[in-house]
Amino acid sequence: xxxxxxxxxxxxxxxxxxxxxxxxxxxxxxxxxxxxxxxxxxxxxxxxxxxxxxxxxxxxxxxxxxxxxxxxxxxxxxxxxxxxxxxxxxxxxxxxxxxxxxxxxxxxxxxxxxxxxxxxxxxxxxxxxxxxxxxxxxxxxxxxxxxxxxxxxxxxxxxxxxxxxxxxxxxxxxxxxxxxxxxxxxxxxxxxxxxxxxxxxxxxxxxxxxxxxxxxxxxxxxxxxxxxxxxxxxxxxxxxxxxxxxxxxxxxxxxxxxxxxxxxxxxxxxxxxxxxxxxxxxxxxxxxxxxxxxxxxxxxxxxxxxxxxxxxxxxxxxxxxxxxxxxxxxxxxxxxxxxxxxxxxxxxxxxxxxxxxxxxxxxxxxxxxxxxxxxxxxxxxxxxxxxxxxxxxxxxxxxxxxxxxxxxxxxxxxxxxxxxxxxxxxxxxxxxxxxxxxxxxxxxxxxxxxxxxxxxxxxxxxxxxxxxxxxxxxxxxxxxxxxxxxxxxxxxxxxxxx
Amino acid sequence: xxxxxxxxxxxxxxxxxxxxxxxxxxxxxxxxxxxxxxxxxxxxxxxxxxxxxxxxxxxxxxxxxxxxxxxxxxxxxxxxxxxxxxxxxxxxxxxxxxxxxxxxxxxxxxxxxxxxxxxxxxxxxxxxxxxxxxxxxxxxxxxxxxxxxxxxxxxxxxxxxxxxxxxxxxxxxxxxxxxxxxxxxxxxxxxxxxxxxxxxxxxxxxxxxxxxxxxxxxxxxxxxxxxxxxxxxxxxxxxxxxxxxxxxxxxxxxxxxxxxxxxxxxxxxxxxxxxxxxxxxxxxxxxxxxxxxxxxxxxxxxxxxxxxxxxxxxxxxxxxxxxxxxxxxxxxxxxxxxxxxxxxxxxxxxxxxxxxxxxxxxxxxxxxxxxxxxxxxxxxxxxxxxxxxxxxxxxxxxxxxxxxxxxxxxxxxxxxxxxxxxxxxxxxxxxxxxxxxxxxxxxxxxxxxxxxxxxxxxxxxxxxxxxxxxxxxxxxxxxxxxxxxxxxxxxxxxxxxx
Numbered sequence: 002x003x004x005x006x007x008x009x010x011x012x013x014x015x016x017x018x019x020x021x022x023x024x025x026x027x028x029x030x031x032x033x034x035x036x037x038x039x040x041x042x043x044x045x046x047x048x049x050x051x052x053x054x055x056x057x058x059x060x061x062x063x064x065x066x067x068x069x070x071x072x073x074x075x076x077x078x079x080x081x082x083x084x085x086x087x088x089x090x091x092x093x094x095x096x097x098x099x100x101x102x103x104x105x106x107x108x109x110x111x112x113x114x115x116x117x118x119x120x121x122x123x124x125x126x127x128x129x130x131x132x133x134x135x136x137x138x139x140x141x142x143x144x145x146x147x148x149x150x151x152x153x154x155x156x157x158x159x160x161x162x163x164x165x166x167x168x169x170x171x172x173x174x175x176x177x178x179x180x181x182x183x184x185x186x187x188x189x190x191x192x193x194x195x196x197x198x199x200x201x202x203x204x205x206x207x208x209x210x211x212x213x214x215x216x217x218x219x220x221x222x223x224x225x226x227x228x229x230x231x232x233x234x235x236x237x238x239x240x241x242x243x244x245x246x247x248x249x250x251x252x253x254x255x256x257x258x259x260x261x262x263x264x265x266x267x268x269x270x271x272x273x274x275x276x277x278x279x280x281x282x283x284x285x286x287x288x289x290x291x292x293x294x295x296x297x298x299x300x301x302x303x304x305x306x307x308x309x310x311x312x313x314x315x316x317x318x319x320x321x322x323x324x325x326x327x328x329x330x331x332x333x334x335x336x337x338x339x340x341x342x343x344x345x346x347x348x349x350x351x352x353x354x355x356x357x358x359x360x361x362x363x364x365x366x367x368x369x370x371x372x373x374x375x376x377x378x379x380x381x382x383x384x385x386x387x388x389x390x391x392x393x394x395x396x397x398x399x400x401x402x403x404x405x406x407x408x409x410x411x412x413x414x415x416x417x418x419x420x421x422x423x424x425x426x427x428x429x430x431x432x433x434x435x436x437x438x439x440x441x442x443x444x445x446x447x448x449x450x451x452x453x454x455x456x457x458x459x460x461x462x463x464x465x466x467x468x469x470x471x472x473x474x475x476x477x478x479x480x481x482x483x484x485x486x487x488x489x490x491x492x493x494x495x496x497x498x499x
Numbered sequence: 500x501x502x503x504x505x506x507x508x509x510x511x512x513x514x515x516x517x518x519x520x521x522x523x524x525x526x527x528x529x530x531x532x533x534x535x536x537x538x539x540x541x542x543x544x545x546x547x548x549x550x551x552x553x554x555x556x557x558x559x560x561x562x563x564x565x566x567x568x569x570x571x572x573x574x575x576x577x578x579x580x581x582x583x584x585x586x587x588x589x590x591x592x593x594x595x596x597x598x599x600x601x602x603x604x605x606x607x608x609x610x611x612x613x614x615x616x617x618x619x620x621x622x623x624x625x626x627x628x629x630x631x632x633x634x635x636x637x638x639x640x641x642x643x644x645x646x647x648x649x650x651x652x653x654x655x656x657x658x659x660x661x662x663x664x665x666x667x668x669x670x671x672x673x674x675x676x677x678x679x680x681x682x683x684x685x686x687x688x689x690x691x692x693x694x695x696x697x698x699x700x701x702x703x704x705x706x707x708x709x710x711x712x713x714x715x716x717x718x719x720x721x722x723x724x725x726x727x728x729x730x731x732x733x734x735x736x737x738x739x740x741x742x743x744x745x746x747x748x749x750x751x752x753x754x755x756x757x758x759x760x761x762x763x764x765x766x767x768x769x770x771x772x773x774x775x776x777x778x779x780x781x782x783x784x785x786x787x788x789x790x791x792x793x794x795x796x797x798x799x800x801x802x803x804x805x806x807x808x809x810x811x812x813x814x815x816x817x818x819x820x821x822x823x824x825x826x827x828x829x830x831x832x833x834x835x836x837x838x839x840x841x842x843x844x845x846x847x848x849x850x851x852x853x854x855x856x857x858x859x860x861x862x863x864x865x866x867x868x869x870x871x872x873x874x875x876x877x878x879x880x881x882x883x884x885x886x887x888x889x890x891x892x893x894x895x896x897x898x899x900x901x902x903x904x905x906x907x908x909x910x911x912x913x914x915x916x917x918x919x920x921x922x923x924x925x926x927x928x929x930x931x932x933x934x935x936x937x938x939x940x941x942x943x944x945x946x947x948x949x950x951x952x953x954x955x956x957x958x959x960x961x962x963x964x965x966x967x968x969x970x971x972x973x974x975x976x977x978x979x980x981x982x983x984x985x986x987x988x989x990x991x992x993x994x995x996x997x
Contacts, residue, residue: 022520042617058631059874073605107568123575134557205702333693362811362812378559379508383506386505
């Protein structure tokens, strides 16, 4: 009954793999070469995409891989949004580095399971090295521990969980949160990314366990307010365990006073986590602010190579000052694992013990390749240029009679469209401008000339451009004000109150 | 100050991308073609790999991408463990499908952020379709919700969190676990994968919240013991919320009586989650057992395309009977997100609201490509052949005078080496055999002829082969007994007590 010759509808001979692979590489090369002349996105609707894709059930029989790959490549090239476009500045997703793209090909082909050394000897060591190099790049102690994860949420969550384990004054892993003598509390600025809500919720503390600390006029955490909140909570019998400093807020690139927060954490024996998912790589710049460089004092740092290290998705990274904290928080030894030391007495790294995953892919490769290709100096130059371009954008908004510049932080500029001759005043004016600029974001995103996202700053709805894009040049930035104003005016002409 | 011409050390012209891409495709094709004749692994030590890799700090200046890619490709091809090898049967990692490998290349090149429709129109719809097709393949209601995740741990954790949200009788997201009137409890068989420990620990319930239900002589959950445990816990004031049925245990491929468990869950208003990370795809077989097919009754199912759908790492998937449960458990709407409907009034799917991640990669593509290439019938054939080969392996162990067959479940066979003329009896014999077979696993893994892992069954340390490998043929399976026995005998000759 055993098949001597299997039917292997998923296999492919080397010749066909070569042919399809070369063709795909050629199409990607052509795509990258022609991308600047095409729209960032067509802004297509779900209906249109669903029609193009077809909505049939899973077919009983398979198809020709060449045809399938051709169809899906065409669909993706014609109807995607391209964060590799020089004028993509939305949210925080970078242009993917071409060598990183090839890195993902190589990773998938070798398919190491980077959960255990024995399953992935080379990949495990490359991940260890990539983690250390990321630490060195941002000025974090190179003797740290760390792990690559899927992105910013997970990178911050790993830090959160390490903190909980290290600071909860009972065996939280065994007994759970109900066994504690009080409620664990985390302190974050009001500008913190939504990962902290997901973490507090999912890890069982609840949203009520997040203490939102006020910010100053530069949208940075007020350390006096932090100190007061900790004192009040301690007096009430609660259990503060974690302070999160943000190094590059998602809305405006604000950097909390990390050095002062570190002092507070030391005095109160709290875990100091830095969310540097976006901004940590900027600490590599010699001219980086002392506030940013103070991320070196954190107990843990989240940094996303798929943001400002220009790796393709997905690549996040958690660094932990004391490597043991990851093992303390995550390690289990099931009976069905048999992981030995490789015979040299050197303890191997089994990454499944250092994070949430067991089976793990080789996302470290694209990060490692980028660090090798560009080196420290290359990253410093690219990040510095992104920042300079955002500054230019901010200045251009300041100079334009129909734009109002709001904030500039790292490589994020925020501004809004304020049409000439607007007669409204007070809250009616603000409401009108908020509605107008929200519509403007929608229109700009769908239009495909540029892609910006938004922020809400002290109640004002503003346009937000974040440049983590080595393909953006001065001409792209210079074109933005006119595109915004032209689109805004066209929009006013169509609005009932325009 | 703004650079008119940026320095872009990470960029690469289309010609260089083509050249490097073609070269890499060729090397992968050659690697796949020659793999069966090479060792599964060299079993190298961390020291050796670290020496090969070099241990220097991050370089200040970058390097030539061609050279870097060449070096790392050589290192990976020469020193990896290859789960794509016909004789890799360790843990549960499949041979990666060649088209899936190209899928990861295309995904990285297009780089959609599948957190929101507007950022990934085509990719979002392909993920929706892939999720639905996975459900159709395994006989789960196609109207379900679902999401692709990194692997089995995360796929199960998403189900766990959906269950907690749905069944906790208070607002657990807002108020946390301490606010509840009792301790939430999860019921699992003793054979459940370690993900349940990670989930109970990390999500704040604590390991004490896991009720380990005894198994029958086929290592399946005893539903009478489950019923008794639920009743006792309810009487004690606890809050049962979740029962996990395993569809293919990691050690032996055991399938819990899912239909009976579903009945129990319905009667007691508990969430029924099926961990089908490994075994769920086998439900596609017409001849699958009713117990397995009863996964269709679950509230949520975890299934790993990077296991028995032969996708490259990483690809896990959670299915949820009622799609709203994912949004209920995970959705947040931060002010800096501006996601519209694409203009057609059709609500777009924004996957960041359905799971732990915000930014998300396009892991769905490789899964979708596999389903298109092989179709339902192709998967049925491949899975059926894997099972037939495991049966053949089990029979060969039964027939061999120096092997003792233990279990056969799905495509997992377990057995151990029992040397002829072994004089020991009772517990001394068991201890000796356990130690011998543990050493044997180490020796086999390092030897590179075959790769098996281990299980511990009722105290016995056994060898374990799991075939989720479309490259394995009858000859590979037939070769195993002699390799095991030859290696076992060699080992005995070297052991002090041999």
